[in-house]
Amino acid sequence: MMKVYDFEGFPNPARVRIALKEKGLFDSVEFVSINVPEGEHRKAAFREKNPSATVPVLELEDGTTIAECSAITEYLDQLTGEPQLTGKTPKERAVIAMMQRRAEAGLFDAVGTYFHHATPGLGAELETYQCAEWGRHQKTRAEATMRYLDGVLADQPYIAGKDFSVADITVYTGLGFADFAGVDIPDGCENLAHWRAKMDSRPSIAN
Ligand SMILES: N[C@@H](CCC(=O)N[C@@H](CS)C(=O)NCC(=O)O)C(=O)O
Known part of the structure; x- marks a missing residue:
């Protein structure tokens, strides 16, 4: 299962959560909470997933990590074979x-x-x-x-x-x-x- 590392209620995570719902993929990912207010995103373990130390990060089943909401949305939109959010032509x-x-x-x-x-x-x-x-x-x-x-x-x-x-x-x-x-x-x-x-x-x- 794909994983989304984020912190619910924060603005960038909200972008990906809405995209997941638009694509009908919300229940196809496991959410892993990274405690941003306590600085968990700055620790070495998370920086290995995203050197920029920000959430959200999408982790694919093969271990590939994708940061940046625009890039994550692009991936999710292409994944279904029917782009709705990033355009066709x-x-x-x-x-x-x-x-x-x-x-x-x-x-x-x-x-x-x-x-x-x-x-x-x-x-x-x-x-x-x-x-x-x-x-x-x-x-x-x-x-x-x-x-x-x-x-x-x-x-x-x-x-x-x-x-x-x-x-x-x-x-x-x-x-x-x-x-x-x-x-x-x-x-x-x-x-x-x-x-x-x-x-x-x-x-x-x-x-
Ligand atoms: N351009 C990035 C921005 C990500 C970002 O700044 N996320 C915030 C949470 S809304 C964060 O992790 N902030 C941590 C910090 O400022 O230390 C994206 O599109 O994902």
């Missing part, structure tokens, strides 16, 4: 990859940098280097990305076009991370708010 795949990267760098990771640098983050023991100014700058980047995505959603129902994709998962979990970190959706982003309300009731997210 060259054009779909490229547009989804572009929007996924914009969402990840501009929103999800920007919120993460704000959280880790400009707030207490994971606490003094784990946050060994903080640059508050850089963190605050990334908050403005996250807000700008929310405004950009609001504009995107004025013309199309999902982040990368007419169909749900991995980019929607990244934006949805990025907004959840933003709530947790204290980054508000700017006033007037009604398209983004409506899209979010629609996502709230999607089975892979609601259940």
Whole structure:
């Protein structure tokens, strides 16, 4: 059985958990909890699985370890032979990859940098280097990305076009991370708010 090393309730693990549900694979993996708040992910045993010392990590039955949510989602999507999250045609795949990267760098990771640098983050023991100014700058980047995505959603129902994709998962979990970190959706982003309300009731997210 494949294994997912993660910590339930954290934002990056949530990305893979939603992808697993979208693919009907949630019950085909064994979850192994890595206690991130206590620093278990920084110990040698876990660094052997992921030198970046982050969760989640997918471990295949042959022992191959795959880190990075985008890479894990790509694998899961291809595994079933029927890609639904990362596109089928060259054009779909490229547009989804572009929007996924914009969402990840501009929103999800920007919120993460704000959280880790400009707030207490994971606490003094784990946050060994903080640059508050850089963190605050990334908050403005996250807000700008929310405004950009609001504009995107004025013309199309999902982040990368007419169909749900991995980019929607990244934006949805990025907004959840933003709530947790204290980054508000700017006033007037009604398209983004409506899209979010629609996502709230999607089975892979609601259940
Ligand atoms: N880009 C990575 C980010 C993974 C990540 O940062 N995960 C967080 C949990 S949400 C983590 O393990 N943080 C540990 C730390 O900051 O020490 C991915 O896509 O998986």
